[in-house]
Amino acid sequence: MIDKIASFGRSGIDLVISIGRAGRFLGGVLSGVPRPVTGFPLLLKQLYSVGVLSLAIIVVSGLFIGMVLGLQGYTILSDFGSEAAIGQMIALTLVRELGPVVTALLFAGRAGSALTAEIGLMKATEQLSSMEMMGVDPLRRVIAPRLWAGFIAMPVLAIIFSMVGIWGGMLVGVEWLGVFEGSYWGNMQASVDFRDDVINGVIKSVVFGFVCAWIAVYQGYDCVPTSAGISSATTKTVVYSSLAVLGLDFVLTAVMFGNF
Amino acid sequence: MGLGSYISLKDVVFSRSGRRIFNGVSVDIPRGKITAIMGPSGSGKTTLLRLIGGQLRQDSGSLTVDGHAISELRRKELYKFREKMGMLFQSGALFTDLSVYENVAFPMRVHTKLPEDMINDIVLMKLEAVGLRGARKLMPSELSGGMNRRVALARSIALDPELIMYDEPFAGQDPIGMGVLVKLIRDLNSSMGLTSVLVSHDVKESLSICHYACIIADGKVIGTGTPEELQAHPSEQVQQFLNGHPDGPVPFHYPSSAATEDFGLAGGAS
Numbered sequence: 001m002i003d004k005i006a007s008f009g010r011s012g013i014d015l016v017i018s019i020g021r022a023g024r025f026l027g028g029v030l031s032g033v034p035r036p037v038t039g040f041p042l043l044l045k046q047l048y049s050v051g052v053l054s055l056a057i058i059v060v061s062g063l064f065i066g067m068v069l070g071l072q073g074y075t076i077l078s079d080f081g082s083e084a085a086i087g088q089m090i091a092l093t094l095v096r097e098l099g100p101v102v103t104a105l106l107f108a109g110r111a112g113s114a115l116t117a118e119i120g121l122m123k124a125t126e127q128l129s130s131m132e133m134m135g136v137d138p139l140r141r142v143i144a145p146r147l148w149a150g151f152i153a154m155p156v157l158a159i160i161f162s163m164v165g166i167w168g169g170m171l172v173g174v175e176w177l178g179v180f181e182g183s184y185w186g187n188m189q190a191s192v193d194f195r196d197d198v199i200n201g202v203i204k205s206v207v208f209g210f211v212c213a214w215i216a217v218y219q220g221y222d223c224v225p226t227s228a229g230i231s232s233a234t235t236k237t238v239v240y241s242s243l244a245v246l247g248l249d250f251v252l253t254a255v256m257f258g259n260f
Numbered sequence: 261m262g263l264g265s266y267i268s269l270k271d272v273v274f275s276r277s278g279r280r281i282f283n284g285v286s287v288d289i290p291r292g293k294i295t296a297i298m299g300p301s302g303s304g305k306t307t308l309l310r311l312i313g314g315q316l317r318q319d320s321g322s323l324t325v326d327g328h329a330i331s332e333l334r335r336k337e338l339y340k341f342r343e344k345m346g347m348l349f350q351s352g353a354l355f356t357d358l359s360v361y362e363n364v365a366f367p368m369r370v371h372t373k374l375p376e377d378m379i380n381d382i383v384l385m386k387l388e389a390v391g392l393r394g395a396r397k398l399m400p401s402e403l404s405g406g407m408n409r410r411v412a413l414a415r416s417i418a419l420d421p422e423l424i425m426y427d428e429p430f431a432g433q434d435p436i437g438m439g440v441l442v443k444l445i446r447d448l449n450s451s452m453g454l455t456s457v458l459v460s461h462d463v464k465e466s467l468s469i470c471h472y473a474c475i476i477a478d479g480k481v482i483g484t485g486t487p488e489e490l491q492a493h494p495s496e497q498v499q500q501f502l503n504g505h506p507d508g509p510v511p512f513h514y515p516s517s518a519a520t521e522d523f524g525l526a527g528g529a530s
Contacts, residue, residue, distance in 0.1 A: 038370070125351055125356070126351050127356070129315065129349065132313075132342070133313050133315070133346075133347040134342065134371075134416075135340060135343040135370075
């Protein structure tokens, strides 16, 4: 019994230590002001690898999710004779919830795991150490551009996801199932509020982008520099990011949309 | 700090993960010479380089490099100070996404504002010095282990450092690769006047090029001096290490209970 309590206590202490290390790490990354001349090309390169290369999975997922929403929405709404509201339903679902959340989950799986593996491998092959010994701070040279790239790319990807999803919903609802196009777009325009819905959705994706990128780069930087250590860190990135996104989504939704 | 010492360690104590690695190590590394730090695997040789480079901090004792107490430097000062150091890692540690040329140019691009044509000339000179000018367009994945280390060596001297540290440069090298590295280390030291610290357990190669050597074992220095002085050292432990004897002060058998107990012969046969 005592052993179990002690083990539980140790796990708690380890968790607090880990959060403290991650906080110090974040402070170290953000403390240096990026140099425009050297920092911008590095940021662009990471934006390409984190953002542009994630476009395919984001676009395809957004399209199918929008199409599924169109099918499901039509089936349910037609029971009440309200199939004209399908555009409103798809847009609100995507802009408020599915856009930011699914993009973040896909981002964690595609870009987050790649960031962790890349940084972990750089650590295992002593590239980070050699950079330190050359007088180059890896936090600024390697970590900061990746963190900022994730932070910037996520909202853009979420907006693209929602746009493609709305278009996919239209393909199914309007082109296939015959909902009047004017109703589809008109209801959407009337019910989606730019500030309350679109901006809140973007704020969500900014928060998710920051958290996912932070978890990914920290897990890579802090991993045990062996093949097993990198594998474990990559898994942790996906699991922790997914849990953090879902947990934060509840909190943000409660704050933004809960009428308490 | 002793007269002419570039690096000085006094009573350095260092522990990691609850294990005492150094228990009062004192070493003076002379300026402009090659000093070999030798010792059995796991004796903390690489840790010593990381302490000198400021990647680790000692628990107690003093460590100065060129008169600067490394552990007291602030982060920014430490990074600036490291521009005077070069380090050749055991794995080479080349940046895998950059070509050979870009790897060697990297420190100059980061730390200097030299024009591109001058960087080009310096990179080619450094690669020429290690015999790999013709390999400048290759990627690290296309290099052999020995070539990888030679490129890393060119990169580590790109900024003309005062100090260069070699971490196990001969490990895993074939005889030709080893001969090339021995020649390069000797030539670079004499032509550039570098202070060189060579960590290795390859006794023959290390003693053939070093001016001074120091043997570390069990967390302390067990022998120090010129190669000739070490060869004549009275310590049995030093002689066991230098001559590779399988048994001696470092026992062949891992500590265990009495064999009679393990084989079920306790009480003895009558």
